[in-house]
Amino acid sequence: MKRKLRGLPFMLACVSSVLLPAEALAQRRGARRVSPRPRVSLETVNARFNQITDAYLSGYYAFNPSEATALGLHEYDAQLESRSPEAVAQEVRRLRAALSALLRIWDGALSADARLDYQVLVSHAQAQLLELETVRMWQRDPNIYNRLAASSIDNILKRNYAPIEQRLDALLAREREITRLLNEARTNLDNPPRIYTEMAIAQVRGSREYFSRVVPQMIERAGGGRLSAARRAQIETSNESVIAALGSFGDWLERDLLPRSAGSFAIGAENYRRKLLYEEMVDTPLAHLLANGERELRRTQEQMRSLAEEIAPGRGITYALRQLASEHPTADGLVGDARADLLRIRAFVRTQNVLTPPPSENLIVA
Structure with missing residues (x-):
C-alpha cells in the first residue's frame, strides 16, 4: 500500500509533522464527520483504512493506467485510459463512495504514518472530483488526449522492466485503443480556449513524429532486431494506424475545433482556491498569494534588468534575451x-x- 500511495500525483511534498486535529481537518474539508462506533479496536480502524486505501488506489490506477505504468505498476499495461462521459461518470461515483468511506474513518485511531496517508487520500479524492465535475479539463483541453496517446506508449518502451516481447504485447494492446480515445476527444471537447487548441495542433504534429521516428528506434534498441518478420510487420502496421489516427485528429482540431474554440482558460477564484487546498493543502488567501507573487515579479524583473545591463548595456531586457537566444547549436x-x-x-x-x-x-x- 505504501509504495502505491506515495506515487499519487497530488502526494504532498512537505506534509507538516504536526497533524491537524481530526475536527479541524473535517471543518477544513467542509465535510461532516461521523462518530465512530464505541469500543472499535484500533486494529479494526487501521485495517479498515488499509482496505479502503487499497480499493481506492486500484480504482484510481484502473482509470489512469498510463500513470500506473509510469509508476512501475505493470498490471495495467495492456489498458488505455477512457474519458468517455460514461467512464467519467463511473469514476465520479467511485470517488464519491471512497470519500464517504474515508470520512467515516476515525482518523484519531490511525498510526502517525496512516494519518498522513489519510490526509493525502482525502485531499486527492476531492481534487479528482473537482477536476472531473467542475474544472472538467477533459472537455476543455484537447492536448490531454494527444498526451495520453504518446505517454502511454513511451512509458512502456523507455524502461526495460520486462522482456521486449512482453512489452510489445502491451504496446499493441494500447495502440489498438488510441483511435477510440481520440474519438472520445471529438465527443467531449466543447468550446475550449483557443490557445489550448492551437497548442494541441502543434503537439499532435510532434506526436506523429514520435510514432513515426522515435518509437521504431526505441523498439530496435530494446531488441527489435531479434523479432520475426511477421512480428515486425504487425508492429509496423499498428504504428502506422496510430500515425494515421493522429493525422486525422490533427486535421479535425484545425478544421473543426479551432474555429469554435472561444472558451476561457480561467477556472475562477473559488475553483483555484479549492485546487490549492486539495492538491497542495495551501489555505493562504488568494489576495495574499497574489500580493506575494506580484512582489516576487517586481524583484525578478529588477534582477533581469540588472543582468541585461551586463549582457547588452543600454539595450534592455528584450534585446539581451534575443542575443542569448541567438547563441545555440545548429x-x-x-x-x-x-x-x-x-x-x-x-x-x-x-x-x-x-x-x-x-x-x-x-x-x-x-
Missing part, C-alpha cells in the same frame, strides 16, 4: 553538442564526488 550540430554537454556533466559529477552513477545507467543522446 540543427545539424544539436545532437553532438548535447552529447558533449552530457559528457561534461557526467565528468563533473564524478570528479567532484557528487555521486557515483551506476555503471548500468548511462544516458544515450542520439
Whole structure:
C-alpha cells in the first residue's frame, strides 16, 4: 500500500509533522464527520483504512493506467485510459463512495504514518472530483488526449522492466485503443480556449513524429532486431494506424475545433482556491498569494534588468534575451553538442564526488 500511495500525483511534498486535529481537518474539508462506533479496536480502524486505501488506489490506477505504468505498476499495461462521459461518470461515483468511506474513518485511531496517508487520500479524492465535475479539463483541453496517446506508449518502451516481447504485447494492446480515445476527444471537447487548441495542433504534429521516428528506434534498441518478420510487420502496421489516427485528429482540431474554440482558460477564484487546498493543502488567501507573487515579479524583473545591463548595456531586457537566444547549436550540430554537454556533466559529477552513477545507467543522446 505504501509504495502505491506515495506515487499519487497530488502526494504532498512537505506534509507538516504536526497533524491537524481530526475536527479541524473535517471543518477544513467542509465535510461532516461521523462518530465512530464505541469500543472499535484500533486494529479494526487501521485495517479498515488499509482496505479502503487499497480499493481506492486500484480504482484510481484502473482509470489512469498510463500513470500506473509510469509508476512501475505493470498490471495495467495492456489498458488505455477512457474519458468517455460514461467512464467519467463511473469514476465520479467511485470517488464519491471512497470519500464517504474515508470520512467515516476515525482518523484519531490511525498510526502517525496512516494519518498522513489519510490526509493525502482525502485531499486527492476531492481534487479528482473537482477536476472531473467542475474544472472538467477533459472537455476543455484537447492536448490531454494527444498526451495520453504518446505517454502511454513511451512509458512502456523507455524502461526495460520486462522482456521486449512482453512489452510489445502491451504496446499493441494500447495502440489498438488510441483511435477510440481520440474519438472520445471529438465527443467531449466543447468550446475550449483557443490557445489550448492551437497548442494541441502543434503537439499532435510532434506526436506523429514520435510514432513515426522515435518509437521504431526505441523498439530496435530494446531488441527489435531479434523479432520475426511477421512480428515486425504487425508492429509496423499498428504504428502506422496510430500515425494515421493522429493525422486525422490533427486535421479535425484545425478544421473543426479551432474555429469554435472561444472558451476561457480561467477556472475562477473559488475553483483555484479549492485546487490549492486539495492538491497542495495551501489555505493562504488568494489576495495574499497574489500580493506575494506580484512582489516576487517586481524583484525578478529588477534582477533581469540588472543582468541585461551586463549582457547588452543600454539595450534592455528584450534585446539581451534575443542575443542569448541567438547563441545555440545548429540543427545539424544539436545532437553532438548535447552529447558533449552530457559528457561534461557526467565528468563533473564524478570528479567532484557528487555521486557515483551506476555503471548500468548511462544516458544515450542520439
